[in-house]
Amino acid sequence: MYNQEVIVTLEEKIIRMERTFNAPLKLVWEVWTNPLHLEKWWGPKGFTNPTVEFDFKVGGSYRIVMRSPDGVDYPVTGKFLEITPYQSFVMTDLVDEHPDEWVIEVQKMAGVSGDRSNLNSKLRVLFEELNDITKVVLLTEFSNNQIRDGYVNSGMKEGWSQSFEKIESNVLPNPNELVIEKKLFHPIENVFAAFADKTNINIWWGPNGFITTTQTREFKVGGKWIYNMLGPDGTNYPNLVQYKEIRNCEYIEYLHGSGNPLKDDNFLVKIWFTSNQENQTIIKMKMTFPNTETRNSVVGFGAIEGAHQTLSRLNLYLN
Template structure:
């Protein structure tokens, strides 16, 4: 297997919100619908079985009417620490693993998001396609959500 670091894209954020709130934003369907997806997209939670082996599926509606489906299966869940899942974001990205890592820092939450790709080439292609801007926009929405609810 090739080098994990060369197959992983990461983003970090510090949210001015307690870890319990950030965790709820990630794990409760009514919250997920408020922030998941880049700016300008509306998200519908189609299924959300938040258990190891449970499936999730979200529909993201673009302003132009196109719909993207995101889905995956939960691999590992450690409350207030990490959520690891397989993930597909059709048609742009398929067969990746997403890792949401949470760390309490007083009343703030340090957050790391990793996307592990099957190959270095695919990772590079995803980065060139706008990974940082796309996911950056999602986490800007999450930050705004957790800091204002």
């Protein structure tokens, strides 16, 4: 059952928090593990995240700098200890770089003193899905119950509750939409040119293991791209793209479907290209489907993984 309330319980050395989201598990996992999404929601309301470094793999490190409305930075660092895709991950949560004032205040609330490392913790994030509703459970483990209670008194529930609200308001798309964002380490001119290239697009377009064959392609407003994708299992997927708007190095919009007149399977795709830094481009793809059921179906079929694999293949192609 969908419930926006954050439920908090105290266990031995652990603060347990859980909350549900009205979205499929794979979509919620995406907003928790993609740094381009994380920077939009991590931290209480009013906080921004000017730095999000997130090497999401076992042994990988992360560093998130939360900046308060009055300009104070609260860097959080750590490493990923365990990752079970679409089920859970575990990471250390270190406050080594937090301001001294914050450390003193939390230690005072906990009734402890000494090295700030006694405020470090370990966070386990669990994901559970039922009928396209996803429950996220946070288990934060501290060195003792005294530190645990200090965090409770410091407003930990309120901070996480506001972060969860930002996930819904700032990150999760509308119920009939899917949004994919990815950073490519190439100039925007090269990335856009790859989308416009009617010949070489076959080399990288499609998820891993798929082979794309173009029948005809006119990359212009009103033009069509008719192609087939051959899956690893030998299944052939016909595709028809109808271009509605193209702005050089900025934006592409098109209708995408099978091209079968007996099927009402078209969906709208909008792609934004943004130059992030020199030789870096952020691609944002928004897919709008006829209804929530269709969106959830394609998510379950692997649309998020397929989109990331396609853009990763583009990154390798541009290398």
